Amino acid sequence: MKRRELLKAMAALPLLPLLMRSGAASARDAVNVMMTKFRSRVRPGDPGWPLAAQWEQLKRDVGGRLLKLESPFAHCATSPSDSACAEALKHLDNPFALGDNPALTQTSGWADAWTSQPSAYAVAVENTADVVAAVNFARQHHLRLVVKGGGHSYQGTSDAPDSLLIWPRHMNNVTLHDDFVAQGCVEAPQHAVTIEAGAMWSDAYDAVTTRGGRYVQGGGCTTVGVAGLVQSGGFGSFSKHWGTAAANLLEAEIVTADGKVRIANACTHPDLFWGIKGGGGGSLGTITRLTLRTFELPDVFGAVFGAIKASSDDAFRTLIAKAMEFYRSALFNPHWGEQLSFRGSNTLNISMVFQGLTQQQAEQVWAPFLDWVRARSEYRFAKPVQVLALPARHFWDAEFFRAHAPQLVVADDRPGAPAHHVLWAGDQDQV
Numbered sequence: 001m002k003r004r005e006l007l008k009a010m011a012a013l014p015l016l017p018l019l020m021r022s023g024a025a026s027a028r029d030a031v032n033v034m035m036t037k038f039r040s041r042v043r044p045g046d047p048g049w050p051l052a053a054q055w056e057q058l059k060r061d062v063g064g065r066l067l068k069l070e071s072p073f074a075h076c077a078t079s080p081s082d083s084a085c086a087e088a089l090k091h092l093d094n095p096f097a098l099g100d101n102p103a104l105t106q107t108s109g110w111a112d113a114w115t116s117q118p119s120a121y122a123v124a125v126e127n128t129a130d131v132v133a134a135v136n137f138a139r140q141h142h143l144r145l146v147v148k149g150g151g152h153s154y155q156g157t158s159d160a161p162d163s164l165l166i167w168p169r170h171m172n173n174v175t176l177h178d179d180f181v182a183q184g185c186v187e188a189p190q191h192a193v194t195i196e197a198g199a200m201w202s203d204a205y206d207a208v209t210t211r212g213g214r215y216v217q218g219g220g221c222t223t224v225g226v227a228g229l230v231q232s233g234g235f236g237s238f239s240k241h242w243g244t245a246a247a248n249l250l251e252a253e254i255v256t257a258d259g260k261v262r263i264a265n266a267c268t269h270p271d272l273f274w275g276i277k278g279g280g281g282g283s284l285g286t287i288t289r290l291t292l293r294t295f296e297l298p299d300v301f302g303a304v305f306g307a308i309k310a311s312s313d314d315a316f317r318t319l320i321a322k323a324m325e326f327y328r329s330a331l332f333n334p335h336w337g338e339q340l341s342f343r344g345s346n347t348l349n350i351s352m353v354f355q356g357l358t359q360q361q362a363e364q365v366w367a368p369f370l371d372w373v374r375a376r377s378e379y380r381f382a383k384p385v386q387v388l389a390l391p392a393r394h395f396w397d398a399e400f401f402r403a404h405a406p407q408l409v410v411a412d413d414r415p416g417a418p419a420h421h422v423l424w425a426g427d428q429d430q431v
């Protein structure tokens with residue numbers, strides 16, 4: 001909203017009760033117009049929608065990286081046998097492909113809440129200046145503005161029909177530092193990683209752990225966006241030991257709604273820094289890059305997989321109680337992460353990971369619980385419980401998994417896809 005409009009609206013606020021009480025149709029209309037103006041954004045077809053020449057100017061300002069968007073499924077309703085439609089449908093279960101299309105989000109929406117629809121235009125930003133140009137254009141023309149990272153928002157907050165989209169997918173550099181000091185801070189240099197706004201966790205883990213031999217705290221799903229997760233707090237498999245992703249944020253570069261580029265850290269713009277550490281994606285500006293603390297990598301990471309099935313509802317109730325007691329006494333600590341899940345078919349599913357323990361130590365932790373199960377005829381192992389350990393450096397190493405346990409990962413199967421773009425097979429039903 002322009003400053004003058006805001007001032008006018010504020011000046012009229014004290015008159016609101018009077019106007020409402022008067023009941024005059026014209027007064028109500030005036031209030032409605034004022035409130036609509038106060039809230040609304042210009043949409044295609046509205047008188048204030050930018051002219052073609054103005055979009056052209058924006059396109060020049062961003063080096064040609066302005067895209068007019070259309071859903072790849074637009075023609076499927078009318079021409080389902082169309083080859084373009086078949087091509088779009090082919091990649092529906094590939095989250096990397098969905099993320100590579102600015103017109104799509106990772107889900108089609110949520111029933112009775114939101115439906116995924118493309119923005120009118122996207123700027124495929126490649127640098128901070130592109131972001132500034134897009135923010136200024138949206139502000140000057142009073143447009144809806146939205147930012148999409150990995151596109152995984154449950155609430156649809158990276159999706160806004162009729163909007164201008166900032167799409168940083170191609171800004172995905174990851175740079176490691178041995179001696180990072182946040183701007184304006186006087187503090188000891190520390191190990192850190194700077195990650196651009198379009199990177200997914202698969203990009204971060206590949207650079208930091210597989211190639212860099214260090215650890216950064218992120219999320220479990222490799223196709224989630226780094227910036228989106230950090231702004232929503234970010235709890236990962238090993239967060240009980242290393243904290244949330246947001247807690248390890250050292251600094252961010254962010255373009256605020258006034259088009260200013262700001263560095264936010266504990267010493268510079270500390271309020272903004274506090275706000276982006278969990279305040280919700282896109283609430284306070286567009287982040288162009290984030291710097292996160294990195295940690296020494298332990299020797300070993302490990303996992304425990306399996307499933308236990310109870311023969312009756314009563315036996316399952318007893319199993320749930322026993323599993324909860326076991327979790328509280330043995331697993332609810334910084335060594336362990338991920339999930340025990342209780343399934344509809346009287347089955348306890350085990351999908352846990354560990355750090356800071358050897359394989360033998362992990363087996364010892366589980367032995368009393370598994371002995372208890374084995375001693376009772378009402379339980380059987382629907383999947384044998386396996387305790388696996390591997391050098392921590394291979395935990396996100398796509399090549400290692402392709403060679404040794406290909407069943408555990410699913411690769412982006414499109415020609416030319418980066419080799420490290422894989423997701424956990426167990427995550428496939430989430431993405």
Ligand SMILES: Cc1cc2nc3c(=O)[nH]c(=O)nc-3n(C[C@H](O)[C@H](O)[C@H](O)COP(=O)(O)OP(=O)(O)OC[C@H]3O[C@@H](n4cnc5c(N)ncnc54)[C@H](O)[C@@H]3O)c2cc1C
Pocket residue numbers: 146147148149150151152153154157158168197218219220221223224225226227228229231232233234235236237280281282283285286287288430431
């Ligand atoms: C399959 C799946 C697995 C998940 N696993 C975990 C997990 O292990 N741990 C966890 O904590 N959470 C997890 N989440 C939740 C996830 O962290 C949030 O939904 C997160 O906001 C998604 O970020 P995104 O970039 O992928 O999504 P997007 O929909 O692109 O973005 C989410 C929000 O952040 C905003 N945003 C994105 N990039 C920027 C930017 N550069 N600047 C400003 N705003 C931006 C968007 O506008 C939107 O409001 C998971 C979600 C899914 C769907």
